[in-house]
Amino acid sequence: MADHYTRAFAAAEYVRSMHTTEPRLAIILGSGLGNFATRVEDATTIEYGDIPGWPVSTVEGHSGRLVLGTIGGVTVAVMQGRVHAYEGYSMNEVTFPMRVLGLLGCTALIVTNAAGGINQSYGEGTLVAISDHINLTGSNAALGRNDARFGLRKGAGQRFFDMTAAYSPKLRALAHAEAERQAIPLPEGVYLAVLGPSYETPAEIRAFRVLGADLVGMSTVHEVIVARHMGIEVLGISLVTNMAAGVLDQPINHAEVMETGQRVEAQFTSLVKALVPQVAAATA
Secondary structure (H helix, E strand, C coil), X not given: CCCHHXXXXXXXXXXXXXXXXXXXXXXXXXXXXXXXXXXXEEEEEEEHHHCCCCCCCCCCCCCCEEEEEEECCEEXXXXXXXXXXXXXXXXXXXXXXXXXHHHHCCCEEEEEEEEEECCCCCCCCCEEEEEEEEECCCCCCCCCCCCHHHCCCCCCCCCCCCCCCCCCHHHHHHHHHHHHHCCCCCCEEEEEECCCCCCCCHHHHHHHHHXXXXXXXXXXXXXXXXXXXXXXXXXXXXXXXXXXXXXXXXXCCHHHXXXXXXXXXXXXXXXHHHHHHHHHHHCC
């Protein structure tokens, strides 16, 4: 049976056979944010199920397509949806797409998600620049034998790798400056990841607040762990689609997540589209 690197390399080769231009920037779109992929110019769209080894999304709001082309003159690879461990996938499978994107040549990642707001200064529809994360999923995507072949940048691919600046301060500064130009509020916050699929209890949210979390969700951290293992710089943006359990006296449902994504779509699209050439230039 082929090892993880060999499978990822084969998937990258398949993608190259469909679209020969090497992407410089990867974008992962979370729940309710998938329409951003329609902004890609000269697009080649590949269904996840057609890429060897690539896991297929099963959640509403995750279309399950890889879109390659350009935004603002920058070659991009845009994941229109992702998979999660709660769907039954292993961490290797959850992060397989990130491994492939790195092998395709991406040097930077803009990772987005729908999140619950723990910080009570946020409102539904707030965009938040992720400053750090807390991994409470009970696992780590770098588990298992270390394969240094994934170390695509100088100093990357190590068994023990630094996560001090998992979310690039340089890229966050660009995001804040652009958000200010567009008059878009963009606070910073710490994202806490749980396994899911159930939403958190009010008691858990109170505990997470004590731990220093501003946001809670069921994705992102393992993609970021793998990206940093490969030497890829990361900008993370959360969309607060709902306030977390107990913050408001109302139940939480996935339809609310999707509705908020649609409502903030224009603002999100404007910000990320403007950031693409800036992030690419800063990580060239």
